[in-house]
Amino acid sequence: MNISLNSTHEQFVLSKIESGKYANADEVIATALQLLEEHDQYTLWLNDTRQKVAVGLEEIERGDVLDTEVVINQLKEKLLQKREAQK
Template identity: 50%
Template sequence: MDIILKPEQEKLILAKVNSGKYTTVDEVIAEALQLLDERDKHYQQWVEDTRKKVAVGLAQLDRGEGIEAQTVINKLKEKVHQAKENK
């Protein structure tokens, strides 16, 4: 596979090699791809977790267990106020 890098990408890769942390360009690219894969997996897990939480929340609303919007807003304002005081 042939790839064309932008000049700034090439400079970044070469800077990583020149730093001594990596011995070859291939190592830098392999590490970058591994990190990309890990990020994508974490994101996918976040999406799945969020969907589950939304489903739970919707089920609670269907059962009439919701909270009035103004109550939620007031609680959030109080948390922000407390956080500011605790700084």
């Protein structure tokens, strides 16, 4: 596959090669594509997280929440009961 770069992008690729970090244009492009793929994955994760946060905020507004102190105390009580049953 052949690609054409505008002068700005071409200079950027050449500067990366001249820096010594990359041996050739293929390495620069491969790294750029890898970063693009990682960005796409991050964007999917971010959108999913935003959706989950929105659902959580809606639940809070409706009052569909648990008091964490009550939940922790219930869990502690269950743990104590299990320990006592094992004795």
